Every structure is written in structure tokens, then in C-alpha cells.
Amino acid sequence: MGGGGSAPAAGNAASGPNDPWVALREQASEALTHTLRSLGWTGTKEELARALEVGPEGKADLALPLFRLAKPLGRRPEELATSVAAAIPPSPAFAQVSAVGGFVNFHLEPRAFALSTLRAVLGAEEHYGEGAPKEGKVCVEHTSANPTGPLHVGRSRNTVIGDTLVRVLRAAGWKVTSQFYVDDVGRQAAMLVWIWSRAPSDWPQEIRDASQLPPDGARPKDLKADHWYGRPYPSTAAYVKEHKEAARSLADLTDRMESGALPKEEYRRVPREILEGILSSLRRMGASFDEFVWESDFLFDGSVERVAEKARTSPRYRRADDGAEAVDGSDLGLPKDSPLVYMTRSDGTFLYPIRDVAYHLQKFSRFDRVVDVLGEDHKLHARGLMALLDAAGEKRRPEVLTYGFINLPEGRMTTRGGRVVNLDQVLDEARDRAVEEVRKRRHDLAEEEVQRIAESVGSGAVRFHLLRVQPEKPIVFRWEEALSFEGKSAPFVQYAHARASSLLRKAQGSDDGPMARPAPPSAADLPPELHPKELALLRSLSELPGLVEKVSEGRSVHLLALYAHEVAERLNEFYQELRVLNSEPPVRSFRISLVAATRQVLSNVLGLIGVEPLERM
RNA sequence: GGGCCUGUAGCAUAGCCCGGAUCAUGCACCUGCCUUCUAAGCAGGAGUACUGGGGUUCGAAUCCCCACAGGCCCGCCA
Incomplete structure (x- = not known):
């Protein structure tokens, strides 16, 4: 390389x-x-x-x-x-x-190198690339989108980075738990409870109009929960801003939620529905979570009070004249003109940052490493969290991985301005285009398989597109680029995997049934001379273990996507230049081993980046 | 105004942490290659690029300083 x-x-x-x-x-x-x-x-x-x-x-x-x-x-x-x-x-x-x-x-020495590489890959099979088990448990929190509506592509960058990090840390030998922190507290959550406590037919006219409900006010059969329940959210926010009595009843509801007067099952109902919708989209991209942590749990378990008590004894502690309590973080990179991180309002109620501290203390009690994947808009808040953790007497710190925004060519995505691209739109469009592509080349496949391949190609392309850029760089979302199926893309890699699979099926003489697992060759099996294309491919194959280690340390997950492309590219070059099946015996078996090893590496690296390896396409 | 991040061919990016051998890849463009293993591919071509200016060094895309441009942030919201 x-x-x-x-x-x-x-x-x-x-x-x-x-x-x-x-x-x-x-x-x-x-x-x-x-x-x-x-x-x-x-x-x-x-x-x-x-x-x-x-x-x-x-x-x-x-x-x-x-x-x-x-x-x-x-x-x-x-x-x-x-x-x-x-x-x-x-x-x-x-x-x-x-x-x-x-x-x-x-x-x-080419032959010695070929031998050791093929042995490493074919010996370890799906474990090739993995590191030795490491002491310690890691928590990776990612996505944690407010369940107020469908996820937009910008936020799904968080998922792609986070989920890939989870996979690569696991491969590197860590025990990893992924967490989604669900916000069911505060105005935003209350707004949904408030509007959905009534049937759409009883909503204020403005909200009904703006929400573009069907005439009967019923949820259309094919509309996902996140789209349905999230629909009145923007207009409700606007409505509350302009109607005093609505604002008052919302404030009242927020109080009842935060004081525990309203049973939590009552206010979690809508967020839960929306969350389910979001998760089903994320599953299409191969992402899932081990645990969900609900923010409201920290409201009633006494942990916030304990944090506050501890913080009050810290030299960082500041109390404003009106009673609002804060912590000073001026030495920790908070802005000099506003170095305070508020933990309570002047009425004594707790604010979000202190719940976040309670959450992190819980993480530290269970895990040895804590990783947070955050949008770059949260960088400053992360610093505030550090100040509060310090005040709470906690010495450990989360590792924060931030990523740049995804903007549209015409500017920033805004839900209220209607300038958003939802993940679902992108995934659907990607799948539809992939169906066309599959149909163009394959006329022998059953419709069901066409659909299955297309879904995998489409969502893989989207995931790869969001992953391949260094996280801290901002991305301008362009449909043609996100939905490209050639060059540096998931389908290019999937295609190489399918090509290798096809070769191996033909080599073993049967087109279906389980794929044979070729044994690693011995020195006697190797041809006397190796071709440069074979060596280049071997060289790439040999680099996966080092890369897994490097990425898990430096958290530069985009390198995995680029590596996957490189392996696929080198297989293609090898394939185009050299014959496998109809070559002479010593060469033939060596090349079959090489193809089998390549297929294994492609499969492993696709697993790391959360893209499905396809047997045929 | 302040802070953090980014600036590499027409476009999109890798390389920057940890300085090293002609700056690499994809898209777009031009020319070839499907009656032999899947052309979502391959071979070749053109193009020209490390934002600008200083500094450190045997050597700078990479480190330091300044400037310029873009992203994000600077709530008793979450």
C-alpha cells in the first residue's frame, strides 16, 4: 500500500x-x-x-x-x-x-509473504483482522437523537460513525456496549405529549393545517410511526410560541412530567413510537443498539441531587443572586465571557447538563472507557460536561468523537424551513435506483432476490458515502454522490465480493450449497513465480489486522471504507489480468486460495463498516 | 468580537496526529476492452492541485506564526 x-x-x-x-x-x-x-x-x-x-x-x-x-x-x-x-x-x-x-x-520474499498472509487469513477466517481480547469494557453512546420525528441524513452520520466504531472496537478485542440516550424530558418531549394527548380532530386549526393530515385525520397505513407522530411537532412549536394559554398549559405539563406527577409510561408513549420508527430506519443501515437509557430515569432516582450536592462543595460552584446554580469552567476552555455551566434554574429545578453528568457517572460505574459520538455543535457542551464532572469529583472523562455537519448545497438543513432530507427518503431512493441497476444486468433473478439485493446495495451505498469522509470534515449532501454505485462506493466492494464468490462457486463445481472453506496452502503448493497483481493483492490483504488496531486507537473510522475499496480494486485488477479457473494446476489452486482469502477479507471489512457482503448481484 | 474545526486538480476526497523517496484515489472528460471466470469492471490518456505569506529543518501537504476563506458554537433549551 x-x-x-x-x-x-x-x-x-x-x-x-x-x-x-x-x-x-x-x-x-x-x-x-x-x-x-x-x-x-x-x-x-x-x-x-x-x-x-x-x-x-x-x-x-x-x-x-x-x-x-x-x-x-x-x-x-x-x-x-x-x-x-x-x-x-x-x-x-x-x-x-x-x-x-x-x-x-x-x-x-514473495513466496514466504504469500504463504504467511494466506495462512493468516484462511486460518482465522471470519476472525482475521481481530485483535487479542483486551481487558476492560467500553461504552459507545451514539445517535441519541431526540425522538421528535424522523431522522435526517445529517444525524445519521452520527449513527454511521458510532456503529462502525462499535464494530471496530469489538474486532480490536474490547467488550463493547452501544447506548442510545433517549431524551424524554423537557419542552420538546412535553410538546409531543401535549399535542398527542388529544385526537388530531381536536387540534387547533393551525396545527392541523400545517401538519397536512389526511381528511379523516387517521394515520395512513404505510406511514412510519416517526413520520406520523413527528408531523405536528414543528407547527406545535410555532403555535405554542404565539398562544399564551397553550404555552401555559405546556409549561404546566412540563412541570408535572419533571416532578413525577405524570406517570412516565404516559409521556414515554409517543417518544417510544417515534423511536421505534427511527430504529427501523437505522436497522436498514445495519445499525442497532444494545441499550437505551431514558433521560427521565435520572430525574427520580436521586442521582441528580447527589451530583448537585457534590458540586456545591466544589471550588467551581457559583450561585447567582436569584438562586440559579452553576459551575465555573473558565479554565477548561469555556468562553471567557460566559464560563458558567448551569445545573439548576433559579426556581431550583434541574437542567439538562446535570442529568448528563448523572448519566456519565452511571457509565463510569459500569465501563472502563466511555466514548461519546457528538455533532460538532455539541463540542462546547462537552466541555461543560467536563467542568461539571470535575465539580462532581469524577476524575475520569469521556472520549469525545465529534463530526461535522451535513449541509445541503443551498445551506443548512432546517426542519422548520422545510429544508431537510430524511434518512428514509435517501434509503428509499437508493433502493429504487438499485432495483433498476439490478434489473439492467440480471434477468435471471426472482423478483424477491432483486429486491433483497437492491435494498442491500442501496443502504450500503448510503452508509459508505457517509463513512468515507474524515469525521471532522463537513459534508455537502448531493444526491448524485450519495447514490453513486461505482468507484469509491459500497456496491463496488460488494461487487468484488460477489465476483470472488462466483469464482469460488465455479471452482467447487456447484452453484449452490455452502461455500467450501479452502485450507491454507503449504509451501509446495505455491507457484515458483508470483505476478505483481497477485502480490499487490496479498499486500492489501495483509494489512487488515494493523488497520483494525490503528482505527480502534485513533477512531478514524473512514479509513476502513477506503481500505475496503482498495482491496476490491486490487481484486478487480488481478481478475482482469489473470485467469483463475482455467490456469495450470499449481497456479490454479494458489489463485483459488488467493480469491478465497480476498473474499474473506472483503467480507470481514464489510462487516466492520456495516455493509452486507453479497454472494451475487 | 471570541473559541474549536476545515482549506489538496473542474468536483469530491486520502495522506497531516508521528516531517522522508516523482502528492494518491473516485467522479466528470478522451481512447480502447464483454462468443472464455459477473463490464456496478479493467487498461491507457489528458488535466493539472497541497488557500496565500513568512519561519523551523538536510528535507514541509504534514510542525510553528500571520493572513484569507468555509463549517460549527458562544441560552437559567435539550
Whole structure:
């Protein structure tokens, strides 16, 4: 990979037991340490292992730049590289060690490398890429959208990033629990309870008109719950703003909810319905949650009071003249002109941030690592949370992963301005376009299978599109790009997987039945020469374990999408250039192993990014 | 006004944390390739790009400073 591809090179981080690079790095740094020491160098092997980089493909597999090392030895880098390369003893893993410029370049022995990579992949099968089990439990909270209506694509970026992070952390060896924090407290939640406590026919005229209800006021059969129950939300918000008596009755309702006078099953009914609708959309994208935590639970279990009590003894504590209580976070990056994080209103009722602290304390009591996936609009609130946690005497902090907004070409998405693109719209449109594409190429498939493939291709394309960009970059949503089925897209990867699957079906001679699992080859099975396309593919396959480790550490989930594309691309290049099924015996079985290993890696990486690997399309 | 993030070919992006070998990929554009393993593919071409200016370094897209441009935020809402 390295300079040759767009995906990242395997990092230096220690990877799991099935990483072919671990032994290679070890051998190279071992040999280099001995050689350099004999030339008067005094550093450590660890130092070298860190400096050892993955070289530009074609030039070197592993490379050590000597510029820094040459200086204290009083030698020229080029000349030092030459003597080092000449002094490295031969080994079975490396065919050649050469000096170019100031670099010492290690070139892999192709057959040994092919063998170790195929063995790693075919030996571990669906576990290839996974790291060794790690001590400790991780909580990843993501999405946590207010259940006031259908999810828009902007928010679903949170889900895609969060769900992928959950998958990759699991693969890296952590025990992971995913949580959705459900907001059923406050004005927004009360608004829905307020309007839905009456039948639509009893709603104020303005709200009915703006909600565009069907004439009979009944929910259409095919309308999802989140769309139906969320429909009056924007107009209710506007209505309450303009009608004093409505505002008063809403405030009254909020009080009754927050004081516990209203049974929680009564005010959770509508949010629960909407949440179900949202979740069914998320399931289409392969995302689900282990646990749901309802915000209102922290209202009545005494935990907020405990936080407040603790905070009152903190030097950060501030109390305004009118009784509102806050915490000072000016030293923690809160704005100098408003460094206060309020935890209670002047009437003594609790505010959202303190419930969030109670929630995080609960997380810390159960988990060793706490990760929050948040939109960049919540960055400052996260800082406020840190200040409150500090005041509450909690030393641990959540790891916050923020992502940029998804805007439309004409500007920001707004629910009230009617300028939104809902996730459901995008998924439906993607599926419809995929149906056309499948029909164009396959005339032999049953309608049911066409639909199934199209759903998977469509939702995969959407998920991939939201994932492939570095999280902190803002995205401008364009339909043509989100719904592209070629190039850097999920269908491109799924297609490669289907292609590999088809080859293997033909190789085993039956078009259906379970796929045979080829055994890892032995040295005798390998052809004497390997083709560059075969080597390039193997090189990519070998990098999954290092990548899983790197992504789980750095949380750069977009790299997984780019890696998936690279593997698929290299399979395609291999496929186009070389025959598999009708090649001569030693080559044929080797290539079948290579295809099987590629299919396995594609399947594993698609699993990591939450896209379904398709057997045919 | 202040804070955080981002700026790479016509468009969209990777590489930036941790400086290293001619800056990589996709879309769009041009030329080829389906009577042999799925053309959602492959081969080739053109295009030209690290926002601008300083600095550090043997070496800067990468680190530092300044400027400019875009995103987000600066509620006793959640």
C-alpha cells in the first residue's frame, strides 16, 4: 500500500495474533539493531521499530530512513545506508535489502509473504483482522437523537460513525456496549405529549393545517410511526410560541412530567413510537443498539441531587443572586465571557447538563472507557460536561468523537424551513435506483432476490458515502454522490465480493450449497513465480489486522471504507489480468486460495463498516 | 468580537496526529476492452492541485506564526 494506494499503511501499533507484519517488523528491526550497533550506534530496538516505515510500493516493503541516525555517527545518510544494507544478514523473510538515497529498503520474499498472509487469513477466517481480547469494557453512546420525528441524513452520520466504531472496537478485542440516550424530558418531549394527548380532530386549526393530515385525520397505513407522530411537532412549536394559554398549559405539563406527577409510561408513549420508527430506519443501515437509557430515569432516582450536592462543595460552584446554580469552567476552555455551566434554574429545578453528568457517572460505574459520538455543535457542551464532572469529583472523562455537519448545497438543513432530507427518503431512493441497476444486468433473478439485493446495495451505498469522509470534515449532501454505485462506493466492494464468490462457486463445481472453506496452502503448493497483481493483492490483504488496531486507537473510522475499496480494486485488477479457473494446476489452486482469502477479507471489512457482503448481484 | 474545526486538480476526497523517496484515489472528460471466470469492471490518456505569506529543518501537504476563506458554537433549551 504505502505510496501506491489511497488507503493508509498499516500502523506501528501492536496488532492481533494474525497480523503477518508483526513478525516481519520484528525481524527487520532486530537485524537493523545488530547492524547499527556494530557501527557504533547506541539507540534501542524500540526506537528503530518506531522509525521503520512501510515503504512506497514497488520501492520497498519496509524502509528505515537514516537521516536522523547518520548525524550523530558523523556519516552521510547515503553512505551509511549502503554499509547497513550490505551488513544485514540474509533471511528467509526478505529477498533483498538495498540502499536507496538515505533509506535502507527491505524487500519481501514473495513466496514466504504469500504463504504467511494466506495462512493468516484462511486460518482465522471470519476472525482475521481481530485483535487479542483486551481487558476492560467500553461504552459507545451514539445517535441519541431526540425522538421528535424522523431522522435526517445529517444525524445519521452520527449513527454511521458510532456503529462502525462499535464494530471496530469489538474486532480490536474490547467488550463493547452501544447506548442510545433517549431524551424524554423537557419542552420538546412535553410538546409531543401535549399535542398527542388529544385526537388530531381536536387540534387547533393551525396545527392541523400545517401538519397536512389526511381528511379523516387517521394515520395512513404505510406511514412510519416517526413520520406520523413527528408531523405536528414543528407547527406545535410555532403555535405554542404565539398562544399564551397553550404555552401555559405546556409549561404546566412540563412541570408535572419533571416532578413525577405524570406517570412516565404516559409521556414515554409517543417518544417510544417515534423511536421505534427511527430504529427501523437505522436497522436498514445495519445499525442497532444494545441499550437505551431514558433521560427521565435520572430525574427520580436521586442521582441528580447527589451530583448537585457534590458540586456545591466544589471550588467551581457559583450561585447567582436569584438562586440559579452553576459551575465555573473558565479554565477548561469555556468562553471567557460566559464560563458558567448551569445545573439548576433559579426556581431550583434541574437542567439538562446535570442529568448528563448523572448519566456519565452511571457509565463510569459500569465501563472502563466511555466514548461519546457528538455533532460538532455539541463540542462546547462537552466541555461543560467536563467542568461539571470535575465539580462532581469524577476524575475520569469521556472520549469525545465529534463530526461535522451535513449541509445541503443551498445551506443548512432546517426542519422548520422545510429544508431537510430524511434518512428514509435517501434509503428509499437508493433502493429504487438499485432495483433498476439490478434489473439492467440480471434477468435471471426472482423478483424477491432483486429486491433483497437492491435494498442491500442501496443502504450500503448510503452508509459508505457517509463513512468515507474524515469525521471532522463537513459534508455537502448531493444526491448524485450519495447514490453513486461505482468507484469509491459500497456496491463496488460488494461487487468484488460477489465476483470472488462466483469464482469460488465455479471452482467447487456447484452453484449452490455452502461455500467450501479452502485450507491454507503449504509451501509446495505455491507457484515458483508470483505476478505483481497477485502480490499487490496479498499486500492489501495483509494489512487488515494493523488497520483494525490503528482505527480502534485513533477512531478514524473512514479509513476502513477506503481500505475496503482498495482491496476490491486490487481484486478487480488481478481478475482482469489473470485467469483463475482455467490456469495450470499449481497456479490454479494458489489463485483459488488467493480469491478465497480476498473474499474473506472483503467480507470481514464489510462487516466492520456495516455493509452486507453479497454472494451475487 | 471570541473559541474549536476545515482549506489538496473542474468536483469530491486520502495522506497531516508521528516531517522522508516523482502528492494518491473516485467522479466528470478522451481512447480502447464483454462468443472464455459477473463490464456496478479493467487498461491507457489528458488535466493539472497541497488557500496565500513568512519561519523551523538536510528535507514541509504534514510542525510553528500571520493572513484569507468555509463549517460549527458562544441560552437559567435539550
